[in-house]
Amino acid sequence: MNAKLTLNMEKHLIDSAKEYAAKNGKPLSRLVADFFQMLKNSDAEKEPQLPPTVASLKGVLKGNDIQQDDYKKYLEEKYL
Numbered sequence: 001m002n003a004k005l006t007l008n009m010e011k012h013l014i015d016s017a018k019e020y021a022a023k024n025g026k027p028l029s030r031l032v033a034d035f036f037q038m039l040k041n042s043d044a045e046k047e048p049q050l051p052p053t054v055a056s057l058k059g060v061l062k063g064n065d066i067q068q069d070d071y072k073k074y075l076e077e078k079y080l
Contacts, residue, residue: 005032007032017031
């Protein structure tokens with residue numbers, strides 16, 4: 001059973017969403033429903049999916065003793 005939902009947001013966002021829906025041949029309500037379903041599914045996952053590039057870097061620095069001050073020093077040497 002479908003129910004009506006009223007959303008309040010900035011006009012430029014609504015216009016962009018309508019344009020996107022038209023380009024993809026879907027009604028705006030279907031895009032919103034798909035987004036809500038995606039949120040529901042992502043909540044069910046124990047660990048969020050990382051983009052492949054980020055996932056490949058996961059754990060690279062494990063065991064290294066790198067502190068925030070080390071990074072600050074690196075930036076100072078690089079840019080000053």
